[in-house]
Each structure stands twice: as C-alpha cells, then as structure tokens.
Amino acid sequence: MFNKKECVAMLLAGGQGSRLYVLTQHMAKPAVPFGGKYRIIDFPLSNCVNSGIDTVGVLTQYQPLVLNEYLGNGQPWDLDRIHGGVHVLPPYQSALGAQWYKGTANAIYQNIPFVDRYDPEYVLILSGDHIYKMDYDKMLSFHKEKKADCTIAVLQVPMEEASRFGIMTADENGTIVDFEEKPKEPKSDLASMGVYIFSWKKLKQYLIDDENNVDSSKDFGKNIIPAMLGANEKMVAYPFEGYWKDVGTLDSLWEANMDLLNPNVPLELYDPNWKIYSRNPVMPPHYISAVANVQNSMVTEGCSVYGTVDFSVLFAGVTIEEGAVVRDSIIMPGAVIKKNSIVEYAIIGEDVVVEENVVIGERPEMIDDKSQWGIAVVGPDVTVSTGTVIKPKQMVAGNI
C-alpha cells in the first residue's frame, strides 16, 4: 500500500486545442512551445512542485507523443519521486472494454483507481492551457479553512469579455451561488480559471453519479459543478490576483508571448523562489553577431542572430540570418529565417525554414481594412520557398 498523500493533482492534457490549428496538428496543446524555452505544461507542473504537490497525473489522449517524450520521468520538474511523481495517464483497456475519455469528468472518473492509490483528502484539477504562476497550497488552505467541498479559483475579468468564460456569482462570504458556462449575459465578472480543488470523497461520488447519467456530457463545467451547486454542496470562489492567460487561440498565444516582453505585465519569470522548470535543450549560449540588432526581445540558448530582432521571442536554436528582420513575432525552436526575409506579426512553428527574400505577415497600421489583418502562422517543419509572400491572417500548413 502506498503512503497517503494529502492532495493529488490531475492535469487535463488530452484536449486537441483545435483553435491552435497547425500548431497542434501533431502535438497536444500543453506541449506547444511557449516563452522561449518552455512548453505550456511547464507552468501548471512548476506551480505544483513549487506549491509542494509532488503527485501529478497527466491525462493524455490527443497526439500524446511529443508530450510523453517531453515529460519523461518528470525529472526536469523534480517529479521523479520514489512515491508519487508525475504519471502520464492515457485511456486504457479494462475488463469492461476500452473507451476514450469522453469529457473532462469522465477522464477523472476513469482514473479513480489511480487517485485512490494515494488515498488523498483533496484533488486539484488543472488544465494544460493556461499561463500563470499560482500557489496552490494557499488555495488548499483556503479550501480547508472554508470547509468547502469544492473551491474554484476565480479571476476578475472585464465585463465585456465575461461571456468567454465560466462565470461565477458569489455572495459576500465567497460562497458560489450561481455558475454559468460562457453565459450570453453574464451576471458577474468572476471567471473560472479552470483550477478546482475538491474534497476527493465528495468528487468521487459525483463522478460516479455523473457517469451513470446518460444525458450528461461528462464535463466539469457543464455537469459536475452544476450538479454540486444544485445539491447545495459547499462551493467557494478563491480569488486569484495576478497574471493568468488562456493560450487556447493563436491570438492569445501570440499575446501571451508578447506579454513576456512587456515590463508592465505581472508575470515575473526571474523569481528564484518560483522558477518555471522545463526540459532544457543542450545547446551553447546564443550568439549575437556584430551586424545584428536585438532589442525588446527574448532570446535563448542555441540561437544565432545576424539580422534585426525587435519585440520578438526566439526559441532554442533559432537562426536569423543577415539582413532578415523579425518584428512582433514568435519563432519556435530550430526555425531558420534566411537572408533578407521579413517576418512581422507572425508565429513561425518548430523547425520551419524560411528561405531568402520571403515576406511573412504585416504590421496592422499598413492595412486599411482591419478585418483582413491578423497573425500570420507557419506550421511546424514547413519550408517557405524563396520570394514567397504570406499575408496577414494566412496560415500555412505545408511547404509553400
């Protein structure tokens, strides 16, 4: 028998992330590169370790290859433990048959035996598509202090954006009285961050009941939370202050990367007490040549810069050749931008080769019809041949 763990984290990493289009064609969203040397999943995983949670189940389903390889035995996050640690949990075949994860709640339901092995009092449910730094231990203390059955982390959002989120209405004690998933007319500006703490015994019962309900879509936001609210369980909102961003769309992924360059955005990666861990590439320091211009940007190991880089994030092993200009863009690991090519307001995928004299994207002020403007995207492993023009908003999935 395993030793008891007070709290086990379950990280939902099986979603396709279809709104990232070409970037998630061959990898699950949590594996998408972010911030120069990270992948999205580094944030919730590092938060867990920094919060003292050493047992994390990562639920995978869609394109898990890159993610599995990246996680390995969890060592980069200090999650290679004798007892606990990180465990990748794909759907599996059982005596009753085999089934995919049918929803977020069903994914946890199918892994009840995993959670039970640690006999936890609490379960922390996380998702793998948000960039934020959060001390889950404080939230757990709050949950215990309030003697809650369920605590949902909430963030104040501008009222006009509230209809994009799960919206809570809470009374003066923080007790949740109403919850609506993406309401057309939001009653409050408290948005769910997709971070839940449940008392495990309680959640387990609701998961079993939900599984038996044929009408349920087996989803936390749509089924479990409303069912618990309806049964008058003690549900509280835990107010979070700080940076939090959903990076589920191309625009928000680009924006979150740009936020790293903005000194006014409160996402401090340099905090030695709250490091974000990642599987580090084995590469030499980056080189900035005598003819390069690099400003307002993030550059990491293995890069060679001979051109101009401004307001951009360069990931590991990127090469920017002489005369090339990269502005307001994110260039993912291993990509090469050859001579005299111009990349503006773009996301360039892993290992892309942009040949010479290519133009990708454009600044918004250069376009009169703003509806025609957007981030240009080149998918992973694409070769963009000499002289090609890729327009704003255009997305390229194959060699062009």
Added chain:
Amino acid sequence: MYNEKVCGIIFSNTHDNIITELTANRTLGSVPFGGRYRLIDFPLSNMVRSGISRVGVITKYNYQSLIDHLGSGREWDLSRKMGGLHILPPFGNTAHDGIYRGKLEALHGALAFLSHSNCKYVVMSDCNIISNMDYTPLVEYHIQKGADITLMYKNVNVSEEQARASTLLKVDHTGRVGEVMIAPKTEGVNNLCLDVYVVAKDLLIDLIREATAKGEFDFDRSVLQGKSDSLKIYGYSYDGFVEDIYTMQSYYQANMDLLNPEARKVLFPADRPVYTKIRDEVPVKYGIDAIAKNSLIADGCIIEGDVENCILFRGVIVKAGAKVKNSIIMQGTVIGSKCEVNHVIADKNVVFNDYRVVTGTIDYPVYLAKNSRV
C-alpha cells in the same frame, strides 16, 4: 563494441597552478568557460559521446564547486546503475591518504575504482584542453598498434610560454614516442601532448603499484620518460580543433575565440552536444535600448546596456547605459548603469556599482575575484 570495456579517469586538479586566480577557490575542472560551461564538461562530454559510461574524477583540493557542478552526473547521462560517475576524493584510501604530489600517486586512490571495473582500457584526460572529440579512433589506434600507452598529441605552433606549461613529444614515423620533454624551453612547431592517454587497465594498476613501492609519483617522469624503452608508447596525432589553457591570457583568448562562428561550429556541433549542469534560467531579455554585438550570451541575463565582443555567463545583468566590451563576465555578475568595462574578466557574483570604469588591455585583462565589489 569495445566501448563497454573502456572506462575514463579525469584529473580535475592538474595544472591548477597555471591560472591561480581562477583556481583560488575551485579546481581547474570547475573553471567557468564559454558562457555556461566548466572546463571538465569538455573531457567528460567527450567520454560520454565516445560511449564511455564509467568515469572517475580525481580530486585534490577545492573540489566543493566541482562536486556541486557534477552532482550525480545526471546531466552527462552518467547517473547509472552500471558504471556512471564516481568522484574520487584524495582521502579515499587508507593505504595512501592525503594530498598527492603527482598523477601516479593520485591514481593510487583510484585503485579500487579501477579494479572494480570490468573495463579493459582506461582513457585518462586532464581539464586544460578544450575540444569536442571522439576518443574511439584513439582507442582503436592503441589496439591496432599493440601499444602499452598511447598519448594524444597535436602538431602545432607552440609559444615559449605554452611549452613551459606543457609536455612535448618526439614521435617517429611509426608513431612511437621517443623523447618526452616536460616543460622544455623551446618554441615553434612541436608535438604538443594533449594530456589524453590510453592504457590497459591491468598495466595501469601494475604501474601504480610499482610507483607506490618505489615512492614515485610523477606519471610523465616515471612512466613516459622512465619507461620509454621497456614500454611501447605511441603517439596519436589529433588534427581537430583544440584550445589549450596554460595562462590567464590563453584562458581569455580561448573564450574570445568562441565569438568566431567556425570555432563554435566545431566545438558545439548539433549532433555532438557538450553537456553541462542545468540551472533552469530564463531566456535572455533585451531591453528597449539594448545594443549587443558579437557576443555569446547565456540564459538568465538581462541586457539593458551595450555589450560588445563579450562572453556573458548565466544570470549577468547589464544595466542601462553601461558599456561592456571585450570582457568575460561570469555568472551572476551585475554591471551598474553607466559603467564602462573593457578587457575585464569578472568572476562570479561581482558587483559593479553605477558609473564605475574598469579597463584592462588586450594582453593583460583585469581580473576581478569572485564576489568583489567595484
């Protein structure tokens, strides 16, 4: 594969006396190099890439930083059940305790490591030579020649200063080593011994025991010179890229040579990585007025001023208006605003207060010790 039968020994302390400033608190092996490395990373990575998975690191003194750097050896893929990394402290053997005087005496402390290993050959290396090489052809050559000991050398132009800190070899047309010149007074084109040796394990153990019995301790003098007739000592010529650290000036130059793309290409090829300790640093952030030219910059730095012809180690901060040129700035050093720093080697965690001016010359860089305040 014979690779299973080769183990490695690295001498972390030999040549400590050549750059005494940098080795005041560390071994030569743990001297920082090239922005994110320590000198030992090069021979250690070479061994790992050559399939050597059992490596002993011989230490003498000041080895705390080395142990901190190497840890369990995981970053070099040497945290293993079979083989792996073994740090061999100088007080590890009751028969011969204490600070050794030479390699043979040091190896006495490694006898247990050697006899417990099932390897047939031992590759030994010092830490003063920086290279990205494969030891496989060296071992193959050793076997093919039926040699007792094979030394790696490079035919290269050697300065008088360099010769004084090195061993030079005369090698005949069959590859047999004739004269072994230790710290000779000479200059010009010579066979520079790269302090990488191959020897059969059993022979090495015999040589160590014999030396202990006779009270000998110097490998080069007692074995390479003393036994040049009774042992078949061969030389293996390496014609790839090496940097030799033999003075503070050569240390400075070897770092600066990394600004040359050709040097980086041969030292850090993508398919032959150089492993080092991971520190989970953030990518480098360039500020609004940052100017960086011809520099090698490791993660964790924040650049708001001017940096030109520099090697910046991890976590260096260059504040707005500071001008840093032709310098090697080690981990965690902070350069205040409006400072002017030229031809400087700043060790770890140096603080330059605002408006400080520190200037050395190209042939005499100013060295600032670890934790100094300017």
